[in-house]
Amino acid sequence: MRMHNAAADEHCGIAQAAVITGDWWNVLVLREIARGHVRFDALAAELGLSRKVLTERLGRLVASGVLRRSLYQRRPVRYEYLLTDSGLALLPLLVAMQDWGDRWVLGDGGITATAAQDGAEHARVHALAGTRLAAGLELPSGDGTDHPVVAPDAATTVLFTYPGTGVDWSDEPIPGAAGCTLENRLFRDAWPEFRRADVAVHGISSQLPYEQASFARTEAIPYPLLSDAQHRLAAALRLPTFRGAGRLHLKRLILVVDRERTVRHALFPVEDIPHAVEEALRLATTT
Incomplete structure (x- = not known):
């Protein structure tokens, strides 16, 4: 089969990205690097890829400027492979690919902010239990x-993702x-507990x-609202998303994470919001 000549599309960003x-x-x-598997052996184990092929792929990605090598051991020499600014800019693309696959390949093509109990998204979120979040994830x-x-200064952290406040659906x-x-109001009211x-x-x-700051002021939200507009957390944990109102939104879920950054419990899908907030408190205080 004749291979496509990318040089013929030198002015096409799609072709050059491909x-x-x-x-x-x-x-x-x-x-896998977005998920925090940044060392060679971890990558090989996760991907089931031969050392020769993995070395070749990492070399290409470093040469393209998407990855950089960072020395973490001198004897023998060992490197971590980290995303550059160019690589971080690819995370929205990876999340969009996942969203497309969840909807059109693994799903029925419909748009929903929930998930079926026997679906791929449900399985992926609940498999997060036991996963350790990467250090330095901010x-x-x-x-x-x-x-x-x-x-870092709490015994447990409850992370709840939500589609967005003030969105007209x-x-x-x-x-x-x-x-x-x-x-958010229910978590605010339960904040003292x-x-x-x-x-x-x-x-x-x-x-x-x-947008989050404006909402937090209006509603007197006492806890931090964090922005994953660049999809770093979504890519790191392969969180489910949906497209609506002109952007990708995180589906509503709750993770209970211990001081060592290990996910202990996952609640998904969240359909009964008051019960989910109560359950998050119960699980966080019994972890």
Whole structure:
């Protein structure tokens, strides 16, 4: 079969991006590095790829400027493979690919902010139990600073993702999308109980920090609202998303994470919001 000549499309951004990401293994290598598997042996184990092929793919991605090598051991020499700014800019593409696959390949093509109990998204989220979040994973907040996703000074952190506050879903009603203001208010009202139990609460959406800050002021939200507009957390945990109102939104779920950044419990899908908030408190105080 005749191979396509990318040079003929030298002015086409799609063609040039495909040179880097169009290879099956390149995409999966980037997926695993986004998940925090940044060392060679971890990548080989996750991908089931031969050392020769993995070395070749990593070399190509470093040469293209998507990855950089960082020395972590001198004898013998060992490197971690980290995303550059160019590589981080690919995360929205990876999440969009996942969203497309969830909807059109693994799903029936419909748009929903929930999930079937026997679906791929349900299985993927519940498989997070026992997963350790990468050290140094931070997201921006409305106060102009980056916050650790897992609070370092709390015994447990409850992470709840939600589609977005102040979004008008009336033109495209999507099952499970509404209710984000209610959810935040319920966590706000239960905040004193979480604090007494040494449990941090972080709300996370794909909204921009200034949008979250405006909502937090209006509703007197006492805990941080973190922005995953760049989809770093979504890529790191392969979180389910849906497209609506012009952007990708995180589906509503709750993770209970211990001080060592290990996910202990996952609640998904979240359909009974008041019960889910109560359950999050119960699980966080019994972890």
